[in-house]
Amino acid sequence: MKAVTLSNGWVRYRRQWQLQLFVFLGLVWLLLFSWAPLFGIVIAFKDYSIRTGVAGIFTSQFNNFKHFVTFFNYYNFATLVRNTLILSVTKLLATFPAAIIFALLLNEVRNKAAKSVMQTVSYLPHFISWVLVYTISLYILGEQNGIINELLQKMGLISTPIPFLSSDKMFYGLAIFLSLWKTTGWSAIIFLASITNVDPTLYEAAAVDGAGRMRRMWHVTLPGILPAVVTVLVINIGAMLGGGMGGSNFELSYMFGNVTNCNTSSIIQTYSFTMGLSKGRFAFATAVDLCQSVISILMVISSNWAAKKISGSGLF
Amino acid sequence: MRRTRGDLLIDIIVYVLLIIFCFMCVYPFWFILVSSFNEGHDMMLGGVYWWPRKFTTDNYATFFAQTSWINAIKISVSRTVIGAIATSLFTCLVGYALSRRKLMFGNTYRFLFVFSMYVSGGLIPFYVVLRLMGLLNTFWVYIFPTMLSLYFVLVGINFFQSIPESLYEAAELDGASEGCIFLRIVLPLSSAFVATLALFSAVGQWNSWLDSVYYVTDKQLRPMAYWMISIINRTQTNNSSQDLSGTVNLTTMATQSTAVIVTIAPILCVYPFLQKYFIKGMMIGSVKE
Numbered sequence: 230m231k232a233v234t235l236s237n238g239w240v241r242y243r244r245q246w247q248l249q250l251f252v253f254l255g256l257v258w259l260l261l262f263s264w265a266p267l268f269g270i271v272i273a274f275k276d277y278s279i280r281t282g283v284a285g286i287f288t289s290q291f292n293n294f295k296h297f298v299t300f301f302n303y304y305n306f307a308t309l310v311r312n313t314l315i316l317s318v319t320k321l322l323a324t325f326p327a328a329i330i331f332a333l334l335l336n337e338v339r340n341k342a343a344k345s346v347m348q349t350v351s352y353l354p355h356f357i358s359w360v361l362v363y364t365i366s367l368y369i370l371g372e373q374n375g376i377i378n379e380l381l382q383k384m385g386l387i388s389t390p391i392p393f394l395s396s397d398k399m400f401y402g403l404a405i406f407l408s409l410w411k412t413t414g415w416s417a418i419i420f421l422a423s424i425t426n427v428d429p430t431l432y433e434a435a436a437v438d439g440a441g442r443m444r445r446m447w448h449v450t451l452p453g454i455l456p457a458v459v460t461v462l463v464i465n466i467g468a469m470l471g472g473g474m475g476g477s478n479f480e481l482s483y484m485f486g487n488v489t490n491c492n493t494s495s496i497i498q499t500y501s502f503t504m505g506l507s508k509g510r511f512a513f514a515t516a517v518d519l520c521q522s523v524i525s526i527l528m529v530i531s532s533n534w535a536a537k538k539i540s541g542s543g544l545f
Numbered sequence: 546m547r548r549t550r551g552d553l554l555i556d557i558i559v560y561v562l563l564i565i566f567c568f569m570c571v572y573p574f575w576f577i578l579v580s581s582f583n584e585g586h587d588m589m590l591g592g593v594y595w596w597p598r599k600f601t602t603d604n605y606a607t608f609f610a611q612t613s614w615i616n617a618i619k620i621s622v623s624r625t626v627i628g629a630i631a632t633s634l635f636t637c638l639v640g641y642a643l644s645r646r647k648l649m650f651g652n653t654y655r656f657l658f659v660f661s662m663y664v665s666g667g668l669i670p671f672y673v674v675l676r677l678m679g680l681l682n683t684f685w686v687y688i689f690p691t692m693l694s695l696y697f698v699l700v701g702i703n704f705f706q707s708i709p710e711s712l713y714e715a716a717e718l719d720g721a722s723e724g725c726i727f728l729r730i731v732l733p734l735s736s737a738f739v740a741t742l743a744l745f746s747a748v749g750q751w752n753s754w755l756d757s758v759y760y761v762t763d764k765q766l767r768p769m770a771y772w773m774i775s776i777i778n779r780t781q782t783n784n785s786s787q788d789l790s791g792t793v794n795l796t797t798m799a800t801q802s803t804a805v806i807v808t809i810a811p812i813l814c815v816y817p818f819l820q821k822y823f824i825k826g827m828m829i830g831s832v833k834e
Contacts, residue, residue: 238649241649242649245647245648245649245723247722247723247724248642248645248647248648248723249642249648249649251638251639251641251642251723251727252639252642252643252648252654254635254638254639255635255638255639255642255643255658255693255698256654256657258635258692258693259657259658259661259693261674261678262671262674262689262690262693263661263665263666263695264661265666265670265674266665266666266667266670266671266673266674267666267670268666268670269666269667269669269670269671269673269674270666270667270670272669272670279673283673283677286673331566334559334562334563335563337555337556337559338559338560338563346567347563347567349817349820350567350570350571351566351567351570353570353571353574353813354570356748356752356812356816357752357809357812358751358752358753358754358770358808360752360754360770360773360774361752361773361805361808361809364773364776364801364804364805365573365574365576365577365805367801368576368577368580368798368801368802369573369576374589374591374798376576376591376594379591379592410569410570413566414570441549441551441552442551442552442555443551443555480755501668502668505668505669506758506759511669511672512669514667514668514669515667515668515669515670518667518668518669519667522665522667
């Protein structure tokens, strides 16, 4: 019997060899670019030098977690972890409600043309890289030639320029502001789409019952988009440490970080970047990356647990 | 519906808030555009907000006279075009194969792809792998590692499964090969998905600079975004000496704004046209959840 099913299977397999070939190509890609690097993590625990190449990954000596001890004892370790967590969490807390509010506001616009212009305009910043955001910011928020400071000084509101881009105290606020600017319009697309799926008779019924616009927004629109809200929230909490909805935290911190605000702008990823690429301490950088991944996974698991507690459904 | 005073008040609040937000989204770009058409030294005096005071196209002339930029634009354009096409085709192909119900071991395969989305070896091991494959310092290091978008494979599986099975059966009866079905049935039926995917990977390629920092040392292979960064870094070091000499880099702003406009322009030209597709495409992923 078994031989028969096996050979049946083989016949079926051969008949769909083209499909299997397509998947196989995908698997080859996975093997090369996703799984092969996984084995490389082992160098986080070793004295590895890039000069020894691939063979070095296997031959180099284990070093009793030396890199991890070095990282934990690094005098800025607590600062890095604090910044990483604060930036991720505050960005999510700000950008997520903003996207919902923006979608609700846009939904109140009756004029079709105005609505579509506003929507188009609002996700313009999403397509601009952080490099450009930084360059533009220099001239809008900068100390020496930023027009905000120029205007405020002309109006006599301030006597010395506000160091938006170069102050420890300003960085968290700056990061939140820029993330809002960059992602609000884009993230609102999903909510706008699900608003259009809300049954219009519900609005009519609510209006007949005497509900004003605010109450219709609160009692009809919001509950209508709640499933989309929960899904997007859980996905974003999962991706939070990587930057979540606000785009990459790394690029933001790397571009806007400088000597004057490094106490609040440096995060684990920028540190690992500097160590690995600029200083050539590859094994150490891998260990730092690994710490970040561990925190990330812990956050995914705990947020998923929280989502299940609150809404009854999580990602896994 | 009858409009009350409360309605009017809400309208006013809504419009005011939205207009402020939209102004904030657009004005920075407008300001940079103005600055790129204004004479550099004049711009530094301040006071130019809405319209160039001393109109000039010299900034652009100077910009395009530099051959290094021309080469960078070539690299950026080719990686964007080749990358977007390769990513779209390959991702659709794999997503389509994984979406077929008759695919043997389908569940195992799908699990492998989802699993891979959540794990990453980190930068250094990845670097070593690329080095092994001889991809470092080649143009292809921009293309191959991003050729499969796992997120879009998953979205694609959902999307392609909405194509009725009977279409496939009819095509198979007519003796169509899988490649033929993919090219002549699946792709044409999935224009919203393909357009979204292509736009995302094109914008990603166009804006990407980190991979050039990581994997490339050859100057001839640097894209636009990379040179933008190096311009900025140069300005930052210059800023420190600005107080001493006062006249340093007076036209840096002109160069930078010109570079910003040149970088943004292609995206701005393309995206209003693709907009209706990617709104549809974005919804594909969310509606299925």
